Amino acid sequence: MFLAAFGLTADPFLDTADPAFYHETPAAMQRRQRLSDCLTAGRGLAVVVGPIGAGKTALLNAVASDMIAAGFGRVGLILDPTFATEEELLTAAARALGLNRPSGDSRRDYRESFKRSLFDSAGNRQEQAVLLIDEAQLLDERLLETLRSLLNYALDDRKLLSIALAGQPELSDAILRHRNFADRVALWLELKALTVTEAGELVSHRLRCAGFGGPVSPFEDDAVVALSIKSGGLPRRLTTLAREAMESAAERAAASVSLLDVEVAAQRIAPQDINAAGSDSLSRASGSGALSRASSPKSLGERLRAWWRAAS
Template structure:
């Protein structure tokens, strides 16, 4: 598309979470440090919460790609599972074979024996669940019961939940008070500041192969404002701005490119504002043409 035009080696603002483009900004680095500290301490539940688009899945993938040698990670990307389905998903991630002849009680015993075996081998089992706000209520309770499995020294399994703020709202219910008390470490991902957006954009351009490619300062300010500092929206707006500049044969990104990208993008802060401006400009143009036509007839 525009790679050769901007001397880029790869797309700098893809919406697909790619750990190669991980930028060590304060909110993400702090969240990752919380994860490492909590997992090293052997705590049962760790929760990372953030609004849509703030980088939870990217953090999740970074955790999976940077596991310590003694970590045995079990990753569940689809949380819409019943308690039994969750246990079988965990069993499959740990290398156990599915059998329809095993009932719920037998499956629980099988998991406990296997977890004890892994613990004896100094393997630390970590269950990682993305989009955890979608977990059914009964499955959340099953997770709590899983963390009851322990030796005298430590838990047999740890659970890391990546979720949207809706999970926190659900956990405030009285029925989840036991689970709330099991969450020993929690981190709330925030949006980026304007300065962090600037650093984020330049870092990704450098990773993509062209650190000299510039967004004007006014373009950067508008990008930070329109995106509200949400990485996914920053990526989307920056990608569209690059497409617009490429289409016009231009080598740098201006405020006009960001403004046009914002008007074309859902959920940006100033989309309605730009829509109103466009409507006013159009109305003004109609009035000017009408006045010109009217006075032309009079003359």
């Protein structure tokens, strides 16, 4: 309904990985470059953490696409790492990287089989392999030792396998419980919430990609602030709210999307998630233009500093 009302040729807020609608903030571009550099330089292990909907999968897909387009070695992506055994993990890794299926009668046999396949492929062709694992908080912690062993595979001048783990904040806690594995992390990245300005830019970008040709965004300034606060600055939730807010505006035949429409959208989608702190912050932001957020759990930086203090 809202497509015709706002002159759009496509839905700008579908929850898909369509690269045509992908938008990067300067901070996101920097994270993408740092992750790509870490993996292509063969530094070993990179870890990306962030809450649900922060853009972890989009980041992995973007980096994978960049490396594939550049003709870089072997790139494999595992989306569901709920493996019960080491053999299952090694089999999935080999499949993702296009290597021969490992085999054997024991875990050691499987590791040696995977190692031979990796050396035969990457070693002989002067290639490096990159394994990306999404939803890594689902990994059985016992398998972290398996991944650590894979990071040991190297020639004299380079590593043969780099690994990136992306997951929710509890992933960092799991890693820090295993010092030998945590010591192998070459890069930690934490995905941050979008600012109000970044939220507005994301919405405007998607609208333009969907055919909006107006001189200014149909979202009023207060509506953008509300989207940012009620979504917690998380891209996936923000776009879901934005879509429903446009539906609300179209239903009342409005020419623009207002604060009221965002409130309606929030109640339609998940009223139980709209807490008092968010409502108070929204009220203050509407009156003064200031953005206030509720307190959040410890950041990745705080977790790492505490870990280093305890380990020293």
